[in-house]
Amino acid sequence: xxxxxxxxxxxxxxxxxxxxxxxxxxxxxxxxxxxxxxxxxxxxxxxxxxxxxxxxxxxxxxxxxxxxxxxxxxxxxxxxxxxxx
Numbered sequence: 446x447x448x449x450x451x452x453x454x455x456x457x458x459x460x461x462x463x464x465x466x467x468x469x470x471x472x473x474x475x476x477x478x479x480x481x482x483x484x485x486x487x488x489x490x491x492x493x494x495x496x497x498x499x500x501x502x503x504x505x506x507x508x509x510x511x512x513x514x515x516x517x518x519x520x521x522x523x524x525x526x527x528x529x530x
Contacts, residue, residue, distance in 0.1 A: 487526050494522045494529060 497518045502511045523530045 483526050490529055491522050491526055494520050 497520065499516045499518055501514045501516075503514070504511050520529055522528070
């Protein structure tokens with residue numbers, strides 16, 4: 446296993462434990478996200494929430510014809526408007 450892969454694994458594990466701890470505290474009612482602390486940036490980001498149709502074009506080789514991949518994305522506001530998911 447390369448050191449880069451190991452480093453990514455450690456970072457992912459720490460992020461997962463951090464998120465799990467915050468989630469458990471929120472569910473237990475120990476943490477509240479005060480809406481009064483939400484700034485202008487949070488309000489602007491909330492405007493990005495919604496349903497989107499996506500189109501991506503890519504080539505496997507420079508001389509190949511571009512392929513197209515279509516999809517949908519759902520962006521929603523979580524934790525009382527603090528984050529987008």
